[in-house]
Amino acid sequence: MKIMSFNLRVNVESDGGNAWPNRIQEAAEAIKQANATVIGTQEGTYSMLQELHAQLPGYSWLGISRTGEQDGEYCAIFYRHDLVEPLESGHFGLSEKPEQLGYMSWNTACPRMCTWVKLRETSGQEWILYNTHLDHISSEARTNGIRLIVDRMKQSSAVGGSIPAVLTGDFNCEPDSDVIACLNDELGLINAYSTLTRVGRTFHDFKGGEAGEPIDYIWATPNVSFTAVHIDRNTYNGRYPSDHYPVAAELALK
Template sequence: MAKMSMVFVLLLLAGCGNEPPLSLRVMSFNIRFDNPDDGPNAWPQRREMASGLIREVNPDVLGLQEALLHQIEQLQDDLPEYAWFGVGRDDGQSAGEFSPIFYRKDKFELLMQETLWCSETPHQPGLGWDAVCNRVITWGGLRDRGTGKIAVIFNTHWDHIGENARLQSAVLLRNEVAKVIPGEYVVVTGDFNCPPGSPPYRHLVAARENGGEPVLFDSRKRSLQAPQGPTGTFNAFGPEAVRPEPIDHIFVGEGISVQRFATLDKAVNGRMPSDHFPVVAEMVCQ
């Protein structure tokens, strides 16, 4: 997180008293890019299912992955109560897939936003380590209009091939999360292309170097109620192809109580809205 941004947030927090808790419903959804070769599962046949599912869940914050600009614009047309931010991963503007963050305009004010590349040069577009695609982390600071509390939301999509790229992306993400000022609430959404127990996942949820509490917690494991839905999140457009372990996750930082977690495997007329199941977490920022 840029130093000027952190100073800006600190000034905003100055003088704040004890506000009531901030309740959040957070959704992470890899919508599958618009690939004409998907035939009956191509985006034009899935758009209404995807926007309908989002509308049904009614998240306060939504992290999307694999979204092309025209898909984002179509979803915003379908869901006008949301605003969004993010950039294309190929040029830092409009080219390539986005990892955008949608948020309810009536609930939040956007304070700042930035996109970093998962590479050795995170402030400029480019490929990192052994990745085969450009990969990004988009983050933004959202101030709740009702409580004044600030949530810092990160959203990412890690490489599906490069093992070192995933591990180094975890190092980059954790370092950025660690820069968030105490008193702000961290939520991380994404398609991480790695299951629990993998080295990148373990790095994200590891204890601090001084032996203190972890920087991030898996909301599935943190949920006070038993997680609902299947464990796996990649479905390849068919329930028979669901992998046993999740690769789509929602992580939370300190001070957040996760009430419920669900993986949504809803089909419409036997068809899936995407080749990934979305995941949803309901939480309270104390």
């Protein structure tokens, strides 16, 4: 299974030449080059996701916006429909009222959410993928949001069961944060970056470079291992596909 986490960067006119309409093909090319089976995306709006999907005929996608309506940003999940099929899917808000999308708690700057899907490969093997985008302002919202995701993963067959699970997302925090400690200590998840000797930054503001720390992550339950991890710092047609580098990982069952 090859998984990607990819913050698409919402369409902002002030980005000028880096605004979404100018890099749709580049974003699609990054996904094609990774040959990812499943991609957890962040910051895509409905129109952006439809435009990206038009460039990726081998993929389908699912999700809902963080407001519960069509408008707003999604934590959409793309998947290769020839390799996997969705069995169940859903979403919950990262707030004190998780069943009510659009509700805000913990001094969050905007509504936050998690989208999940249970997939079955053609071999019959099942996986569960969780995809999220934590708040960029409130550390309280990030910590409580990840604890909510941890609780939901514990309630599912993703933890302590035989079904492998993966968590992707833009966590808006560096490796020394409470969020990362929670994933290590409370769930015992495996960080994809544990296989790398050097990671570097994943948010680059369309400037490139490696100096710094990551804020985009891929985690997996202990019943799988990471066989390869790649942070894609390439340009396509001379342009970065986003202000975040896509992160891809290959996983194998233990």
